[in-house]
Amino acid sequence: MDDFAEIFDARRDVAFRAVLAAVGDRPAVEDAVAEAFARAYQRWPSLREHPHPLAWVIKVALNIARSGWRRRRREFLTPDPAPGPTGPDEGPPDDRVAEALKALPRRQREVVALRILADLSAEETGRLLGIATATVHVHLHRALQSLREALSTVEAEAEC
Amino acid sequence: MLTEDDLNTLIRREYADAELPAILAQVELRGRRRRRRVRTVLSVSVALLVLTVATSAVVAADRIQQARQVAALDRACRSAYAGERARLHMSGLPDGVGRPLLELRSGEATFRMYSTAPPGHLQIVFDCVRLADGSVSGRITYSPGDTRPLTGLSIAYEDYLPDGSKAIVIRARDPKDQVTVAGTRPEVVSASAGGFTVLWGPANALNAEDVRAGGKSLDHDEITLTGSFQEAAFDAYCRRSLPARAEPFWTALTLRTSPFEAKNVYRSRTVFSVCTWEMADDDIRVRRNWFGPSIKSSVSGPTDGSELEMGVAQGGNRMIDDAWWWIGVAPLDAEDVHLHLADGRVVQAQVSGGMYAALIPAFDESQGPPPKIVITTPTTVYTSTGKGFHPTPRR
Structure with missing residues (x-):
């Protein structure tokens, strides 16, 4: 399992940043990413052959974090005895970039998170999200355009 | 005007300090706990105070026949x-169990308990019963011998025997702990040895809730x-796990x-519960289960x-392989349920009692929930679209 430790140490923050940017709910994302890595550890003997284990972890974490049925189930489940510690900052990033990201449609947010923060290729991002590569390019273009407008507006207001 | 590179830099800088707080x-x-929610723990060197020794003494006139x-x-x-050793998913069990630690008799029936701690810190409990009809059966449980729980009992389990009787096997952590039974009935016999106490009697006369050991019921x-x-x-274990509701x-x-997994699904008007027993490998490198069965129970349903x-459903992977269970609510008269998976496969579910369950082999859970589910009743076909089920008349 040493190679799992290497992947975890090298990529955990990348996974966390990408899912945090895509979902925005920090406590839920902390739990979801930790859970996704735990599932990866559980099935590591087969997952180590996966062409992109980080993409697998991010996708599982996205599914966990945004899945309504799972949240509903958690309300009833026996509490997990060992939740990971939480950081001092319990809320999502709240400055203008994070706010502008939050305002994007979900799919655009996910594409930004995976392409820019997880550094996945357009092809890998498309496979992970179940959309065509061309659609990834379209979402990213629109997302950056929206971010550019939002941040320019903020800059303009700040100058006034 | 912000360039694309400017935006990339801003976004990366925004999240540069975000770190996952969980450590390796x-x-x-957590990964191991997914494999093992409940562990059988054993092996405390204690001596229990004898509750009662009401063992029926059988004096055989014919010593040769008795031998x-x-x-x-x-x-x-x-x-x-x-x-039993051959059936279990465990390669470290000893070839034999030696001499019995204690023996109880009730009429023509005999209950024996063996306990052994072979090399490797594994401690094994095996009980063997010969009923009045001459049939013999045995059950094994085991755990690492150096596991010492902080409180309560090191082991407590029930045997439900084919003749309607029940045995409770208990070993407490502290030698000073007493085993007591509220409202003891004369048909319940008991014996203690080597730190173990065994209670045996008709199932309806022996309730685990009435037994106290190690200061706990x-x-x-x-x-x-x-x-x-x-x-x-x-x-019995699963029913104890159900929510305490009047319904x-x-x-x-x-x-x-x-052979290494059993799952029961219980339903009421407002919730359903999935109860699972699994003998998964604790150490997948050597394919050994060190701690005995994993038992877990979860409940799903609206909170109000x-x-x-x-639409209310729960999913989870099996510990014993990469298969995935998807279990959900169906109308009480549902006849057929098919799950359409993201990878193109269509899986037929088992349907009964207002629930369906599908076992999906080699499931990659990054696919997420099945995007389409079709439930058929005698009059209606319900098709899920991700936002609820849409009914159409059945043709």
């Missing part, structure tokens, strides 16, 4: 142990299940797809107590 050890622990019977029981128990959290699967003990629960599904609706 926590994730690995033959004892030898026959020895052989039958050794054979039962070998059979044998409630749901204290009782575990044997490594040898027992249908009735599993059902009745019924057994909707009993799922038995592997309203009636269960289609």
Whole structure:
């Protein structure tokens, strides 16, 4: 399992940043990413052959974090005895970039998170999200355009 | 005007300080806990105070005949142990169990308990029963011998025997702990040896909730299940796990797809519960189960107590392989359920009692929930679209 430790140490923050940017709910994302890595550890003997284990972890974490049925189930489940510690900052990033990201449609947010923060290729991002590569390019273009407008507006207001 | 590079830099800088607080050890622990929610723990060197020694003493007039019977029981128990040993998912069990630690008799029936701690810090409990009709059966449970729980009991489990009797096997952590039973009935016999106490009697006269040991009653959290699967003990354990509600629960599904997994689905008007027994490998490198069965129970349903609706479901991977269970609510008269998966496969579910369950082999859970589910009743076909089920008349 040493190679799992290497992947975890090298990529955990990348996974966390990408899912945090895509979902925005920090406590839920902390739990979801930790859970996704735990599932990866559980099935590591087969997952180590996966062409992109980080993409697998991010996708599982996205599914966990945004899945309504799972949240509903958690309300009833026996509490997990060992939740990971939480950081001092319990809320999502709240400055203008994070706010502008939050305002994007979900799919655009996910594409930004995976392409820019997880550094996945357009092809890998498309496979992970179940959309065509061309659609990834379209979402990213629109997302950056929206971010550019939002941040320019903020800059303009700040100058006034 | 911000360029694309400017935006990339801004976004990366925005999240540069975000770090996952979980550390490797926590994730690995969580991964292992997914494999093992409940562990059988054993091995505390204690001596229990004898509750009662009401063992029926059988004095055989014919010593030769008695010796033959004892030898026959020895052989039958050794054979039962070998059979159970072969069935378990565990390669470290000893070849034999030696001499019995204690023996109880009730009429023509005999209950024996063996305990052994072979090299490797594994401690094994095996009980063997010969009933009045001459049938012999045995059950094994085991755990690492150096595991010492902080409080309560080191082991407590129930045997539900084919003649309607029940045995409770208990070992407390502290030698000073007493085993007591509220409202003891004369048909319940007991004996103690080597730190173990065994209670045995008619199932309806011996309730685990009435037994106190180690300062605790044998409630749901204290009782575990044997490594040898027992249908009735599993059902009793699961029913203890159901929410305490006035409304009745019924057994909707009993799922038995592997010798190493059993799953029961219980339903009421407002919730459903999935109860699982699994003998998964604790150490996948050597394919060994060190701790006995994993037992878990989860409940799903709306939080406001309203009636269960289609769309409430839960999924989870099996510990014993990469297959995935998807279990959800169906109308009580549902006849057929098909799951359409993201990878193109279509899986037929088992349907009964207002629930459906599908076992999806080699499932990559990054696919997420099935994007389409079709439920057919005698009059209506319900198709999920991700935002609820849409009914159409059945043709």
